[in-house]
Amino acid sequence: KAGVTQTPRYLIKTRGQQVTLSCSPISGHRSVSWYQQTPGQGLQFLFEYFSETQRNKGNFPGRFSGRQFSNSRSEMNVSTLELGDSALYLCASSLDLASSGTGELFFGEGSRLTVL
Amino acid sequence: GESVGLHLPTLSVQEGDNSIINCAYSNSASDYFIWYKQESGKGPQFIIDIRSNMDKRQGQRVTVLLNKTVKHLSLQIAATQPGDSAVYFCAENMYSGGGADGLTFGKGTHLIIQP
Numbered sequence: 001k002a003g004v005t006q007t008p009r010y011l012i013k014t015r016g017q018q019v020t021l022s023c024s025p026i027s028g029h030r031s032v033s034w035y036q037q038t039p040g041q042g043l044q045f046l047f048e049y050f051s052e053t054q055r056n057k058g059n060f061p062g063r064f065s066g067r068q069f070s071n072s073r074s075e076m077n078v079s080t081l082e083l084g085d086s087a088l089y090l091c092a093s094s095l096d097l098a099s100s101g102t103g104e105l106f107f108g109e110g111s112r113l114t115v116l
Numbered sequence: 117g118e119s120v121g122l123h124l125p126t127l128s129v130q131e132g133d134n135s136i137i138n139c140a141y142s143n144s145a146s147d148y149f150i151w152y153k154q155e156s157g158k159g160p161q162f163i164i165d166i167r168s169n170m171d172k173r174q175g176q177r178v179t180v181l182l183n184k185t186v187k188h189l190s191l192q193i194a195a196t197q198p199g200d201s202a203v204y205f206c207a208e209n210m211y212s213g214g215g216a217d218g219l220t221f222g223k224g225t226h227l228i229i230q231p
Binding site: 033034042043044110 | 150151157158159160162165205207215218219220221222223224
């Protein structure tokens with residue numbers, strides 16, 4: 001079974017630009033979560049989607065948005081990039097707890113964004 | 117605000133010894149806790165989880181202990197191996213009852229295995 005796939009793996013942008021990151025979850029997983037990882041703040045929850053609906057959202061500004069498609073693939077977008085947005089963006093998929101009995105998240109290898 | 121934190125940023129142990137990684141959490145309403153391992157250049161990998169109605173759970177070479185009285189979580193790794201070198205994160209669930217949505221992660225402990 002293929003794991004969580006994130007694209008692109010690396011990208012460089014300049015301040016003010018926008019970026020879209022893509023995530024393909026494990027087949028059969030309907031929940032997709034996004035996390036930002038930085039050396040200073042660690043892993044921080046961005047949002048979670050289930051069946052194309054945003055179910056939970058972390059404490060990030062509105063510049064951070066996401067969506068999920070009918071095939072469970074997800075994208076996140078960051079607009080008007082700032083230097084502080086430089087980070088590793090991790091996507092994780094999971095079975096819904098109600099159906100699986102476990103909340104285990106399967107992470108991709110991340111998209112490393114550098115903002116210059 | 118609510119937070120999950122780790123006591124030590126770095127832990128160095130001899131190969132073959134047992135390792136204990138600690139974690140303190142502050143949200144008494146959290147009812148689901150997970151340990152993750154992150155190797156360099158990779159995403160976090162699930163190790164073991166525990167629900168608040170349990171105080172101990174064992175896996176293969178790993179044991180998680182939960183002390184709800186003092187809001188403390190620990191991960192014990194038996195007979196550590198070079199492949200155990202990684203950053204270990206504890207995480208708590210903050211949104212849904214028992215689910216893995218919206219996890220709050222600790223800062224991480226870097227486990228170094230000395231030959």
